[in-house]
Amino acid sequence: GSAHGRHCHRQQEQGSGSASGSGSGSARPQPPEPSLLRFLVCPLSKRPLRYEEATNELINEELGIAYPIIDGIPNMVPEAARMTHKKAPGQGSEQP
Amino acid sequence: RALLSPPAGALRALRGLAAGPEMHFGFQSVTEEERRERIYQVFESVAKKYDVMNDSMTLGIHRVWKDILMHKMNPSPGTLLLDVAGGTGDIAFRFINYVRSVRERQLQRKLKHHQNLSWQEIFESYQKDKFNSLGDSQVVVCDINREMLKVGKQKAQHLGYSEGLSWVLGNAEELPFDDDKFDVYTIAFGIRNVTRIDLALQEAYRVLKPGGRFLCLEFSHVSNPLLSRLYDLYSFQVIPVLGEVIAGDWKSYQYLVESIRRFPPQEELKAMIEDAGFFKVDYENLNFGIVAIHSGFKL
Numbered sequence: 252g253s254a255h256g257r258h259c260h261r262q263q264e265q266g267s268g269s270a271s272g273s274g275s276g277s278a279r280p281q282p283p284e285p286s287l288l289r290f291l292v293c294p295l296s297k298r299p300l301r302y303e304e305a306t307n308e309l310i311n312e313e314l315g316i317a318y319p320i321i322d323g324i325p326n327m328v329p330e331a332a333r334m335t336h337k338k339a340p341g342q343g344s345e346q347p
Numbered sequence: 348r349a350l351l352s353p354p355a356g357a358l359r360a361l362r363g364l365a366a367g368p369e370m371h372f373g374f375q376s377v378t379e380e381e382r383r384e385r386i387y388q389v390f391e392s393v394a395k396k397y398d399v400m401n402d403s404m405t406l407g408i409h410r411v412w413k414d415i416l417m418h419k420m421n422p423s424p425g426t427l428l429l430d431v432a433g434g435t436g437d438i439a440f441r442f443i444n445y446v447r448s449v450r451e452r453q454l455q456r457k458l459k460h461h462q463n464l465s466w467q468e469i470f471e472s473y474q475k476d477k478f479n480s481l482g483d484s485q486v487v488v489c490d491i492n493r494e495m496l497k498v499g500k501q502k503a504q505h506l507g508y509s510e511g512l513s514w515v516l517g518n519a520e521e522l523p524f525d526d527d528k529f530d531v532y533t534i535a536f537g538i539r540n541v542t543r544i545d546l547a548l549q550e551a552y553r554v555l556k557p558g559g560r561f562l563c564l565e566f567s568h569v570s571n572p573l574l575s576r577l578y579d580l581y582s583f584q585v586i587p588v589l590g591e592v593i594a595g596d597w598k599s600y601q602y603l604v605e606s607i608r609r610f611p612p613q614e615e616l617k618a619m620i621e622d623a624g625f626f627k628v629d630y631e632n633l634n635f636g637i638v639a640i641h642s643g644f645k646l
Contacts, residue, residue: 284513286513287487290487290524290528291515291523293523294522294523297526318523321516322500323514324493324514324516325523326516327517327518327523328491328516328517328518328521331516
């Protein structure tokens with residue numbers, strides 16, 4: 252990768268700010284492209300979705316399902332979705 | 348074709364009681380569920396070497412095919428493109444390059460006609476952001492395979508594409524997009540791997556705006572008998588070997604070759620596209636039908 256060392260006064264041990272490909276447990280979730288939210292709907296019902304920043308998910312309130320956004324890419328397939336009455340991942344209980 | 352006698356009898360016996368209709372996976376007979384699963388695995392396996400393999404197998408000619416597709420599309424700035432099964436981004440990047448250059452020419456022509464600009468105006472015209480270098484064009488890349496999308500996204504980052512480009516994991520048969528949204532829908536070398544092509548075509552129709560265009564670039568059938576024989580030889584003898592040598596994966600490339608043979612020929616695909624509601628459906632053969640571009644409009 253290119254050296255970002257021009258004004259590198261601060262010492263950064265873990266990577267010099269380049270994209271976090273090797274995600275550790277505390278990787279910051281990437282939100283989706285704002286323009287994308289204009290087009291996206293639930294693949295099942297074709298109804299609008301709500302972006303939930305706290306869990307980084309796209310929520311279909313009517314059906315009570317949430318689609319995850321992984322590495323900035325919305326996973327808009329039913330297999331990836333979870334039911335919203337269950338706990339979100341990373342909020343305690345273990346998901347299968 | 349002694350090389351590939353499929354164990355049809357054995358497979359069918361095992362799967363005779365399995366749920367769902369029988370479908371083909373290359374030359375094997377499988378259930379719908381299995382077919383999806385296997386295809387997912389094929390692309391998961393080849394994702395990282397996908398581009399290299401494309402170059403090796405087609406001797407780089409796939410680039411020309413994709414360029415031709417883009418020229419046929421001839422998108423103007425402001426176009427909204429949905430590229431389905433676009434995994435590693437080849438079509439998306441070409442689209443961005445194309446509209447960017449059209450836009451540049453537009454701006455140059457505009458500047459040439461305004462001879463009496465002030466220095467301030469000339470200065471501002473050089474600030475690309477102000478003039479929106481893509482002209483509000485946008486491309487959404489949709490693919491069902493996470494590995495392919497990952498490779499595509501990395502490529503984009505590496506090549507410096509960011510504006511006007513987004514990535515979605517979705518199923519061509521059940522698109523997560525609203526009706527009447529896109530100007531153009533493309534599917535390049537992807538429709539062959541869709542299990543329910545009819546559904547994918549219906550979804551394509553749904554998400555296109557009225558007046559929108561459907562474009563499909565796919566391997567097709569060679570009618571010339573001599574060429575066909577040579578093509579078969581190359582496909583069945585060379586490609587799986589390349590697959591093994593370059594990607595360490597004979598089976599995936601065997602599947603690839605078989606899936607091409609199983610895919611409907613030009614006229615049949617044309618009929619399917621018409622069934623989905625498209626008008627003025629037509630196709631153009633490239634390299635004697637090794638590849639074909641099908642086009643249709645939602646009117």
